[in-house]
Amino acid sequence: MMTAKSYKQALKEYTLVHDRVLQEYSIDSLLSDYHPDNYQNNVKLNDAENKGLSCHKALADILYCKSPVNFNKYEQSSVITTDVLVIGAGGAGCTAALTAVENGSSVILATKLQLGDSNTVMAEGGIQAAINENDSFQKHYNDTIKNQQDAIQKILVTKMTSSAPETINWLIQQGMQFDTDADGGLSTKRAGGTQTSRVVFFKDYTGLEMIRVLKENIRSSQIKVLNNSPAIELLSDESGNCSGAILLSPDNTYTCVRAKSVILATGGIGRLHLNDFPTSNHFGATGDGLVLAYRLGVKLRDIDSFQYHPTGFAYPSNLSGVLITEGIRSAGAQLLNSEGKRFIDELRPRNEVSAAILRECSEGRGIKANDNHQGVWLDTPLLEKLKPGIIENQFPKFFELSVRSGINPVLEPVLTYPTLHYQNGGVVINEFGLSNIAGLYCVGELSGGIHGRNRLMGNALLDIIYFGRQAGTHASQIAKKCPLKEATISHLKKSMAEDITKDKLTGPHSPILYPDYANHVIEN
Amino acid sequence: MTHNRKIQIDVDGNKILCCEGVSIIQALWGAGISHVKSTGCMEGVCGSCRVLVRDNELQQVKTELACRVIVKQNMQIYFVPPTYSKAHSFTIDEIRESKNIQHTFRRIFPESVDCRQCGGCDIACPKGIEVEKSVQLAIKGKFNEVSELFTECVLCDFCEDVCPELIAPNHIGMFSRQVHSLTLSQPVNLVRCLQTRNKI
Numbered sequence: 001m002m003t004a005k006s007y008k009q010a011l012k013e014y015t016l017v018h019d020r021v022l023q024e025y026s027i028d029s030l031l032s033d034y035h036p037d038n039y040q041n042n043v044k045l046n047d048a049e050n051k052g053l054s055c056h057k058a059l060a061d062i063l064y065c066k067s068p069v070n071f072n073k074y075e076q077s078s079v080i081t082t083d084v085l086v087i088g089a090g091g092a093g094c095t096a097a098l099t100a101v102e103n104g105s106s107v108i109l110a111t112k113l114q115l116g117d118s119n120t121v122m123a124e125g126g127i128q129a130a131i132n133e134n135d136s137f138q139k140h141y142n143d144t145i146k147n148q149q150d151a152i153q154k155i156l157v158t159k160m161t162s163s164a165p166e167t168i169n170w171l172i173q174q175g176m177q178f179d180t181d182a183d184g185g186l187s188t189k190r191a192g193g194t195q196t197s198r199v200v201f202f203k204d205y206t207g208l209e210m211i212r213v214l215k216e217n218i219r220s221s222q223i224k225v226l227n228n229s230p231a232i233e234l235l236s237d238e239s240g241n242c243s244g245a246i247l248l249s250p251d252n253t254y255t256c257v258r259a260k261s262v263i264l265a266t267g268g269i270g271r272l273h274l275n276d277f278p279t280s281n282h283f284g285a286t287g288d289g290l291v292l293a294y295r296l297g298v299k300l301r302d303i304d305s306f307q308y309h310p311t312g313f314a315y316p317s318n319l320s321g322v323l324i325t326e327g328i329r330s331a332g333a334q335l336l337n338s339e340g341k342r343f344i345d346e347l348r349p350r351n352e353v354s355a356a357i358l359r360e361c362s363e364g365r366g367i368k369a370n371d372n373h374q375g376v377w378l379d380t381p382l383l384e385k386l387k388p389g390i391i392e393n394q395f396p397k398f399f400e401l402s403v404r405s406g407i408n409p410v411l412e413p414v415l416t417y418p419t420l421h422y423q424n425g426g427v428v429i430n431e432f433g434l435s436n437i438a439g440l441y442c443v444g445e446l447s448g449g450i451h452g453r454n455r456l457m458g459n460a461l462l463d464i465i466y467f468g469r470q471a472g473t474h475a476s477q478i479a480k481k482c483p484l485k486e487a488t489i490s491h492l493k494k495s496m497a498e499d500i501t502k503d504k505l506t507g508p509h510s511p512i513l514y515p516d517y518a519n520h521v522i523e524n
Numbered sequence: 525m526t527h528n529r530k531i532q533i534d535v536d537g538n539k540i541l542c543c544e545g546v547s548i549i550q551a552l553w554g555a556g557i558s559h560v561k562s563t564g565c566m567e568g569v570c571g572s573c574r575v576l577v578r579d580n581e582l583q584q585v586k587t588e589l590a591c592r593v594i595v596k597q598n599m600q601i602y603f604v605p606p607t608y609s610k611a612h613s614f615t616i617d618e619i620r621e622s623k624n625i626q627h628t629f630r631r632i633f634p635e636s637v638d639c640r641q642c643g644g645c646d647i648a649c650p651k652g653i654e655v656e657k658s659v660q661l662a663i664k665g666k667f668n669e670v671s672e673l674f675t676e677c678v679l680c681d682f683c684e685d686v687c688p689e690l691i692a693p694n695h696i697g698m699f700s701r702q703v704h705s706l707t708l709s710q711p712v713n714l715v716r717c718l719q720t721r722n723k724i
């Protein structure tokens with residue numbers, strides 16, 4: 001890697017320039033040469049359901065690990081029953097739980113952290129919905145599938161985009177607020193890679209506002225919330241259908257939850273730091289649901305495709321990887337290399353913008369704060385000059401985070417670098433969020449086939465609420481019609497007979513639950 | 525690492541050697557300490573990493589979010605477990621169907637009128653929200669103003685924990701936001717879009 005310019009020097013040389021012209025640049029081979037998905041770190045899975053499927057090596061490593069279940073503890077576990085078990089308490093999980101309980105089901109919502117701890121609460125940009133007069137479901141659909149028709153399951157995108165206004169309405173009925181414009185309508189902004197403005201939002205706190213509302217509503221509902229209770233294995237019946245899960249309770253014993261339907265909503269994999277990238281994800285994003293579902297035999301797709309959000313904080317170290325919303329670029333902020341030049345259309349799709357930043361850094365036009373932290377400038381002072389007050393008013397979270405760390409984005413540009421942000425693929429589902437395993441729903445970031453290999457801003461929050469509701473409704477209907485199934489770990493026993501009779505854990509196990517740098521050892 | 529100097533901090537009664545210039549949580553991990561509870565978003569919006577903190581030079585103990593506190597020599601830190609209270613819960617349907625929102629408020633938050641104006645909630649809030657002023661405004665029925673003041677609340681529950689009258693200002697804030705949301709629940713572009721769709 002060629003030498004980058006030092007942070008101090010680059011800051012000294014920075015000048016506020018209007019109308020910086022974007023020089024012509026090439027995008028041929030931009031992705032193939034610079035996007036991390038093309039770093040050749042993939043392997044082919046070897047299980048029957050997914051034979052030959054390309055998967056990131058680090059992910060495959062955890063999929064192949066052993067179950068952490070201790071047979072003796074399993075025999076001594078307490079058993080509780082419910083209609084619907086939801087695992088994961090972010091946007092999709094909370095929505096599924098609220099929907100199921102609204103439909104008359106008994107619901108247990110289990111999380112390894114606390115209610116609301118998720119990537120959702122950190123989301124900033126907003127939710128897409130074709131509500132403006134100059135927009136249409138067709139345009140929303142076209143934007144979503146653009147350049148990636150083969151990586152999309154069309155029925156999922158059709159249903160999600162055409163139901164988006166109703167999804168927004170559901171959130172409003174739950175009590176969620178959105179920014180409004182002078183005409184009394186919902187304000188909208190344009191996501192990178194789309195043809196028109198359709199992202200509705202609440203300042204740059206959309207995720208916080210959403211989770212707050214869902215948490216308050218869960219609090220006053222009949223949903224039984226189990227905090228600090230990670231799911232370490234699913235339960236199955238004789239036919240291999242999902243019939244519940246084993247939770248590791250706070251007192252280190254096992255609780256077996258027998259359920260008519262299990263809704264996995266465990267989020268993403270950011271804390272695996274694929275390709276050694278920093279991440280925007282919360283602490284718990286360790287791909288737990290992928291592992292649990294994989295063991296039961298689900299079909300996966302596109303799990304070699306991950307989104308690197310172009311703008312994470314690159315400095316100081318306590319902010320490394322933290323998200324800076326795309327909304328700032330939607331509003332007009334530009335990206336500058338160490339020569340003070342623009343190098344990409346900032347509202348191209350995220351994969352292109354990230355790859356372009358990586359190219360600048362790789363070719364010596366990056367800015368380096370110290371050995372670990374390098375990046376390019378996000379020209380926030382220019383944005384402030386063009387729209388005075390916009391940063392503090394519309395991006396209060398970004399403003400506060402910067403100022404607390406000694407950077408004033410109104411006066412100085414912010415160092416930014418791509419951050420591991422989203423799992424584009426995942427478990428294959430149908431329009432109700434159901435996987436190929438009966439009784440097992442997988443919704444939210446865990447599922448695949450919706451965003452192809454490059455997600456648009458605002459489609460993830462739409463995904464979690466829409467499919468959360470679908471799964472909650474469908475799981476409720478199943479609960480009314482079907483009896484509780486037998487719950488065993490027979491799906492494990494076939495492959496791991498010897499291992500689970502031992503008292504000690506041998507070899508690596510998964511789900512890992514926490515990143516390794518948290519220094520946690522699971523007692524068994 | 526940016527900073528090579530090691531410092532000593534006290535966490536939950538244990539002396540720990542760690543790097544300076546990083547957050548409390550990063551410091552614990554860097555020192556090889558196992559820390560998986562009281563950790564969430566790592567950027568100050570989930571309210572999970574509640575701590576009591578005393579800077580060495582100062583007398584005052586502050587309530588903070590650990591992911592946002594940079595460690596300093598001899599800093600004392602205590603992690604505070606979550607509260608899990610079920611009191612003061614309400615549904616949006618109760619608000620929507622209420623014939624007199626003031627009465628509904630008084631029924632759900634009867635302690636609010638006993639506010640001593642001790643300022644404890646203001647001091648406790650790690651986000652600098654004007655909590656006490658919000659309680660006073662809510663009593664007067666100015667829910668929209670409270671809603672604005674509570675824009676940045678992360679439901680860390682510190683204000684609820686410290687209140688001597690057991691008021692739960694955090695939930696007053698959420699109640700007010702939901703009252704406010706009902707005045708915004710008919711945005712023209714969304715309504716027109718839904719009506720058109722239903723006609724088909």
